[in-house]
Amino acid sequence: MPKEQLTIEDTNEVETLKSENQELKEQKKYDNERIEVLDRFIKYVNDKGYIDFKGYKEDFGLMQAMANYSESKNVNVEKN
Template sequence: MSNHLVKGGIKLPSQDQKKAKTININLTEEEYEKVRALAQIRDLNPTAYTRLAALGNRIKPTVIEMPKEQITIDEHEEIEKLRAENQELKEQKKYDNERIEVLDKFIKYVNDKGYIDFKGYKEDFGLMQAMANYSDNQM
């Protein structure tokens, strides 16, 4: 029969086994709160968590989510900056796609030797107007 109970894959000493030595550590309030929070997530007390971690035991992974109300002003400003940059990129992409569409229409008037069919191009008033708009409204 085993002298250990298993909790979440961690071997815990039986009540028969006595701890022969004590190690004391001093933590700042911030350090203690971090240890306490990590232990609580794992259903352990800070002492058990610290002992298991110090001995190199694998402790179930932790996923900590930061509540939205903890997002700082700097992070909020950064998010807004990224949104603005994203919008600018979307507008630039739209502009570029429209220009590509115009160039694709123009290319049909260029033959495989690079000569332009000006007669056909001059009769395509929509294409001429679109090209004029892009030369006037460069982004």
């Protein structure tokens, strides 16, 4: 459909979809960053579920990354 034939309602819907798409992209980026941090943490957990706290405490970068991702930092997407 040529752009000239779009109605105001169509234009508003396109803008809403663009906004929702941007929010989803931001949520995906946030989720991927959290997964990366979790993957880094998992290397300190053995197969019996015990955590190597000594190794974890020495990984200051991971500790900082984990501190930066609190639940309150979640992007504007509702949880199910």
